[in-house]
Amino acid sequence: MGLLSTGALVSGCNGSQSALNPYGAPAIHLENLIIGIVALSAMIWLLVMVMLVLALRRGRGAETEGRTSEGRLTMTVSAAVAVTVAIIAGMTIASFFTTRSIGVPQSAAVTITVRAQQWWWQVIYAGSDGTPTFQTANEIHIPVGQDIRLQLESADVVHSFWVPSLAGKQDLVPGRSNDLLLRAEKPGIYRGQCAEFCGLQHSHMAVMVVAEAPSDYARWITSQRADAMMPADPDAASGQAAFLAKPCAACHTVRGTQATGTTGPDLTHIGSRQTIAAGLLETTRGSLAAWIADPQTLKPGNNMPMVPLTSIELQNISAYMESLK
Amino acid sequence: MRAVADREGVRDTGMEAVELDRRLAATWSTPPGLWGALSTVDHKIIGRRYIVTAFVFLALGGVLALLMRLQLAQPEARFVGPDRYNQIFTMHGSNMMFLFAVPVMQAMAIYLVPLMVGTRNIAFPRLNAFSYWMYLAGGLLLWIAFAVDTGPDVGWFAYVPLSGPQYAAGKRADIWAQMITFTEVSALAIAVEIVVTVFKQRAPGMSLDRIPLFVWSMLVTSFLVILAMPAIMIASTSLILDRLVGTHFFNPAEGGDVLLWQHLFWFFGHPEVYIIFLPAVGMVSSIVATFTQRPVFGYLAMVMALIATGVLAFGLWVHHMFVAGLPRLGESFFTASSMAIAVPAGLQIFCWLATIWAGRPIFKTPFLFVIGFIVVFVIGGLTGVMVASVPFDTQVHDTYFVVAHFHYVLVGGAVFPLLGAVYYWFPKLTGRMMSETLGRWSFGLIFSGFNLTFFPMHILGLQGMPRRIYTYQPEMPWSGLNMFISLSGIVLAAGFLLFFIDAIRSARSGPVAPANPWGASTLEWATSSPPPSYNFARLPVIERLEPLSDRSDPLGIVEGLYTDRRELLITGVVEARAQARESSVGSSIWPLLAALATSAMLIWSIFTPWAVVWGSIPIAVALIGWFWPKGDPEDET
Amino acid sequence: MKHDVVLDVTELPAHGLGTASLSWWGTLAFMLIEGTGFVLSIVIYLYLMSVAPRWPLDTAPPDLLAGTTLTVVLLVSLIPNVFVTRWARSQDLRKVRMGLIVMSLVGVLPLILRVFEFPAMHIKWDQNAYGSIVWVMLGLHTTHILTDLGETVVLTSLMFTRHGDNARRFGDVADNAMYWNFVVLTWLPMYVCLYWVPRL
Numbered sequence A: 001m002g003l004l005s006t007g008a009l010v011s012g013c014n015g016s017q018s019a020l021n022p023y024g025a026p027a028i029h030l031e032n033l034i035i036g037i038v039a040l041s042a043m044i045w046l047l048v049m050v051m052l053v054l055a056l057r058r059g060r061g062a063e064t065e066g067r068t069s070e071g072r073l074t075m076t077v078s079a080a081v082a083v084t085v086a087i088i089a090g091m092t093i094a095s096f097f098t099t100r101s102i103g104v105p106q107s108a109a110v111t112i113t114v115r116a117q118q119w120w121w122q123v124i125y126a127g128s129d130g131t132p133t134f135q136t137a138n139e140i141h142i143p144v145g146q147d148i149r150l151q152l153e154s155a156d157v158v159h160s161f162w163v164p165s166l167a168g169k170q171d172l173v174p175g176r177s178n179d180l181l182l183r184a185e186k187p188g189i190y191r192g193q194c195a196e197f198c199g200l201q202h203s204h205m206a207v208m209v210v211a212e213a214p215s216d217y218a219r220w221i222t223s224q225r226a227d228a229m230m231p232a233d234p235d236a237a238s239g240q241a242a243f244l245a246k247p248c249a250a251c252h253t254v255r256g257t258q259a260t261g262t263t264g265p266d267l268t269h270i271g272s273r274q275t276i277a278a279g280l281l282e283t284t285r286g287s288l289a290a291w292i293a294d295p296q297t298l299k300p301g302n303n304m305p306m307v308p309l310t311s312i313e314l315q316n317i318s319a320y321m322e323s324l325k
Numbered sequence B: 001m002r003a004v005a006d007r008e009g010v011r012d013t014g015m016e017a018v019e020l021d022r023r024l025a026a027t028w029s030t031p032p033g034l035w036g037a038l039s040t041v042d043h044k045i046i047g048r049r050y051i052v053t054a055f056v057f058l059a060l061g062g063v064l065a066l067l068m069r070l071q072l073a074q075p076e077a078r079f080v081g082p083d084r085y086n087q088i089f090t091m092h093g094s095n096m097m098f099l100f101a102v103p104v105m106q107a108m109a110i111y112l113v114p115l116m117v118g119t120r121n122i123a124f125p126r127l128n129a130f131s132y133w134m135y136l137a138g139g140l141l142l143w144i145a146f147a148v149d150t151g152p153d154v155g156w157f158a159y160v161p162l163s164g165p166q167y168a169a170g171k172r173a174d175i176w177a178q179m180i181t182f183t184e185v186s187a188l189a190i191a192v193e194i195v196v197t198v199f200k201q202r203a204p205g206m207s208l209d210r211i212p213l214f215v216w217s218m219l220v221t222s223f224l225v226i227l228a229m230p231a232i233m234i235a236s237t238s239l240i241l242d243r244l245v246g247t248h249f250f251n252p253a254e255g256g257d258v259l260l261w262q263h264l265f266w267f268f269g270h271p272e273v274y275i276i277f278l279p280a281v282g283m284v285s286s287i288v289a290t291f292t293q294r295p296v297f298g299y300l301a302m303v304m305a306l307i308a309t310g311v312l313a314f315g316l317w318v319h320h321m322f323v324a325g326l327p328r329l330g331e332s333f334f335t336a337s338s339m340a341i342a343v344p345a346g347l348q349i350f351c352w353l354a355t356i357w358a359g360r361p362i363f364k365t366p367f368l369f370v371i372g373f374i375v376v377f378v379i380g381g382l383t384g385v386m387v388a389s390v391p392f393d394t395q396v397h398d399t400y401f402v403v404a405h406f407h408y409v410l411v412g413g414a415v416f417p418l419l420g421a422v423y424y425w426f427p428k429l430t431g432r433m434m435s436e437t438l439g440r441w442s443f444g445l446i447f448s449g450f451n452l453t454f455f456p457m458h459i460l461g462l463q464g465m466p467r468r469i470y471t472y473q474p475e476m477p478w479s480g481l482n483m484f485i486s487l488s489g490i491v492l493a494a495g496f497l498l499f500f501i502d503a504i505r506s507a508r509s510g511p512v513a514p515a516n517p518w519g520a521s522t523l524e525w526a527t528s529s530p531p532p533s534y535n536f537a538r539l540p541v542i543e544r545l546e547p548l549s550d551r552s553d554p555l556g557i558v559e560g561l562y563t564d565r566r567e568l569l570i571t572g573v574v575e576a577r578a579q580a581r582e583s584s585v586g587s588s589i590w591p592l593l594a595a596l597a598t599s600a601m602l603i604w605s606i607f608t609p610w611a612v613v614w615g616s617i618p619i620a621v622a623l624i625g626w627f628w629p630k631g632d633p634e635d636e637t
Numbered sequence C: 001m002k003h004d005v006v007l008d009v010t011e012l013p014a015h016g017l018g019t020a021s022l023s024w025w026g027t028l029a030f031m032l033i034e035g036t037g038f039v040l041s042i043v044i045y046l047y048l049m050s051v052a053p054r055w056p057l058d059t060a061p062p063d064l065l066a067g068t069t070l071t072v073v074l075l076v077s078l079i080p081n082v083f084v085t086r087w088a089r090s091q092d093l094r095k096v097r098m099g100l101i102v103m104s105l106v107g108v109l110p111l112i113l114r115v116f117e118f119p120a121m122h123i124k125w126d127q128n129a130y131g132s133i134v135w136v137m138l139g140l141h142t143t144h145i146l147t148d149l150g151e152t153v154v155l156t157s158l159m160f161t162r163h164g165d166n167a168r169r170f171g172d173v174a175d176n177a178m179y180w181n182f183v184v185l186t187w188l189p190m191y192v193c194l195y196w197v198p199r200l
Ligand code: HEA
Pocket: A044, A048, A083, A084, A085, A087, A088, B273, B274, B276, B277, B319, B320, B338, B339, B341, B342, B345, B346, B347, B349, B377, B378, B380, B381, B382, B383, B384, B385, B387, B388, B389, B393, B396, B397, B398, B402, B405, B406, B409, B410, B413, B414
């Protein structure tokens, strides 16, 4: 079993969603704490096992070996209890200080609002000094090396925001607003997943955090603030027309068009996102088409209905979606 | 010698053994046939029934676990869809907690406590019968609902608003909430019976410091039940009200609060886990004492540890809500209190180790399960201490790490001792021994299968696998371990299967057991295996902690009880001095009728609030029938 | 096996009274269960109050008249109740019968007053969380009055049958009286909570 677990621990480092693979200050603090406590506990367990084996073998031995006096047993047990008290006091203090180090500082550079819904993440970047607020979904961009404050809310049931490589998790509770400190030390794409059971598609409620150099981040912000591009390609243009004519527009917003629905994710720059439908599929024209053609088979129970489309319409709409960079 | 007869009846004073047995049997036996089965109030028959039913639920819950493991063995598997999967894990958790683990522990107590304290029946025998029927009805409700695709699908702690009127249409969540009512009513009833039996029906001379540790553990457990279960009753009732008549307890839009549910649930839910664990601790103490051939080291310390655990249990509930967004400072308090539980837990482990150290262990199957318990429970306890740390928990809460933690403590900490206890008390329960060979095999399979199944879950959790997901994507690095876990689950299931086979086979054709096959020293072994309907022909008098430990010095006995009405002794709470003879009620069909009436009302009330009004009429009738004196000899004074 | 008779219980009473009776302890245990329920309902009330912006939510504090009268009635009912307990202890059948009839009648009064209490709250259960908890607290306590009343009525009729003159019955009467004390005493904190806390 030891072999097995080390093997698994090593392989864990290739995944982008692991508490043992930290790339952000909070997650690094947490990993240190985790390793410390686990190591200490492993020692305690081994010690207890040694005592157990000794006790079992001793009792099996000859009767003449002489019994340990009750007094010595009492002393040993009391000592063990005293050690237990000391260790848990130490662990309590260690967790207290770790808690402090992962708290949200007043000075956070950026605040991003995340509103969870069944079963996707609405991400709101508030505009400052006159710049407009914009929305995206299931993908959060942050600058590396800065403290980011996430403001976590829920539109329906309890969800939990968890990107283990960057920070511990925090619930999103209807009627309340919670805070989480996020910080990435290295550029990269960090995957996270809803951790609180939230219904049928709790399993497919992933979120991507894209950490990039501040200059890249600034560029991204600028492009996201812009309205959707008008499609150049004729397929995409007829796709846009179909999109606006079909029920799609009732649920989705594409800024710069008449589509202003709010039930589903904002699609203004859907083509620029890594994945669609909360981490379900990589964003390609094919996957967009597959999703739009039959969302209920790909993600059973999700809140987007199947909208009947001809195959031409489907192709064009997918082309349009893909063009929304 | 001549039997003493007076105005009211025949006393046992000086009566010949054969004559006494005949007379007591005539007074105490349950009548044969179906009517007898439905109206019996014998704690041994009811306890056995309870135990068997609970194990059936274990098997059913285990089958659900295997279905989950089948689905999770591969990424994006399609054996069951999300809707079924959600029902399955909710059923697995609810079934295991409410229909298996708590009832099975209380059931063992129903059977054993009256024997261990040396009395003839449990206090309030009719309530006991009622309790079983309620439990059975609750279990049937849940499983029939599941069979017709109305099984609850909101998790075993049914967080609002997911379980509320807005997001859980249909009756699934109501089934869950009402199943809670059934099982809590039955659990509360047993708790009251146990408390009163232990307080007032102990054999004369069994002062507080001579109560067997198992009985102590059941006493503390019963108080936990009494103080914790009202919280879940209120919570589930509020949920039903929110769903049925539009109250707003959990609706933030109208001044309700979502976290209120979590507080109420866990104020019950945390003590609940010790309600499962403490009886197991008592079983371990019994087994350790017998198979090391010496009393458990540190009796007083063990009792204090039980009580301390019970008290602390009410100060920990927030550790299930560390990431819900409560104030951090308050949470640190709950870290400290949760970790503090390690002190009484550790104390008990150390005392058992000291007992083994100073004793002469005999490696029979019950003791093997106890050794397995120590190995596994310490791991589970230590992971408990880990998740008790707020920052640590932010990474592992709601992941497979927690799933690993609680199976280590539930299966390792409670089911292992329980299986050991079944091997240990099986001769008392059935009059036959279980097979030592099969016992060793099933222990081996369960122990290794268990660790192979659940240890890797710790790693999965740290690798970011959340719990309660019906599937995961192939690009996640979890498929290998999940396949491994699922395959190991088969080994575990094989172990359980072997256990079931052994139990069923031995009950029919195992070697006949003597009264005290293990040379144990508590009172239940002082009577035949299985005990007669009246438990003890002559009630024992207790002069030391381990009444059977000294063969040369037989038990003292009581004389002067009537033989032609069901009579037992009432003793004082502290010293257990005899205070009165008391009659114990006889068989009655009314508990069953009352349970039927109550069940009808509870199920009906899922559909309309008026059920409470109209449904309470038959209940009242049944209760009057239950309590109205019938002129039995037991009613005389 | 040879036995030593070390205890002869021939002379012990054939039925335990007071704390030597099982049903006394059973009643106590059930009071503990229900008391916990009452405490929790108050805790829920205070909890909801603590998360609310103002309290009571969207309404005025309840009118005092009905509730206060009911409180007084309940307190006064303790007097006959004490006598019933005493008579039951001395196993005085005639007086117990009389006392039980009185208590059955006294038990109806609070139910009548309760009917006026619900509207005095100025809110319905389905308006907001304040309404919900208030109705549930009143309902919970009313159920207790109702069940105790039912029990008293049944006991009263029982005392008039041939089963009446029996130490067991007198014990039941005493336990029932104890339970009524409980119903009255648990009302007091609920009364304070429902009527005075919103006025703070
Ligand atoms: C039998 C049941 C049982 C038992 C005994 C325990 C025992 C403990 N549990 Fe566990 N727990 C559960 C059943 C149980 N638990 C369940 C079912 C859940 C999940 C519910 C759900 O979410 O579905 C849960 C979840 C749970 C959580 C929430 C995790 C989360 O959701 O994120 C926490 C957090 O604090 C916790 C803590 C503890 C602690 C501190 C103990 C302690 O009592 C352990 C004490 C024991 C020891 C520590 C070992 C022996 C001691 C020594 C050998 C001495 C030396 C030790 C030291 C120096 C530390 N448990």
